[in-house]
């Protein structure tokens with residue numbers, strides 16, 4: 001074995017690997033390029049839903065959001081868009097934002113630049129064909145990025161969107177568990193209403209990452225996500241939060 005590969009450089013290699021992991025996984029890391037990970041006002045909450053469209057859940061979710069006049073952003077998987085174009089048009093017609101979540105939901109970290117571009121382009125085309133407009137937003141599957149991912153998205157006209165909170169609604173846990181995991185949104189809103197100045201977290205709002213679909217197949221059961229939203233939407237509204245699309249989330253601060 002080449003001795004250069006062990007001993008002193010090992011620490012540097014481990015540190016570099018650590019930085020790579022940080023840049024690839026940590027939702028608010030900017031190491032591999034700029035991302036949107038907060039709204040521009042503590043009063044604005046951006047609800048985002050990944051891995052759809054899902055015929056078993058998305059229509060119910062659209063009705064629930066309408067009941068609270070809530071606008072959200074849906075990060076769609078291209079191969080499901082081709083299967084349910086009417087549902088995608090319905091999402092857009094109800095005033096929600098639509099984003100690119102790749103064509104087949106791979107972990108982009110391991111893909112070559114040409115494969116990354118192909119995944120993004122196929123999804124972009126599927127959404128354009130369904131709605132007549134290419135999306136402006138992109139979210140990487142699992143949140144994984146490498147140095148090619150964010151530039152590939154921006155070359156297609158998409159800004160990369162991460163989150164402040166991902167409560168893990170894909171886990172096999174009761175709705176009560178999920179409701180508890182979403183508590184930080186209300187805690188943040190309450191803390192902000194007490195102090196008008198302070199750290200950056202009190203001048204920006206949350207982006208919540210939930211799932212109305214499952215990347216492996218259509219018609220996944222996400223009724224616990226709906227139940228948790230049924231619980232929180234009226235409470236968030238009563239705390240003075242506005243439910244905004246990503247477009248509205250980064251436009252300008254709410255007054």
Ligand SMILES: [Zn+2]
Nearest residue numbers: 050051141142
């Ligand atoms: Zn996903």
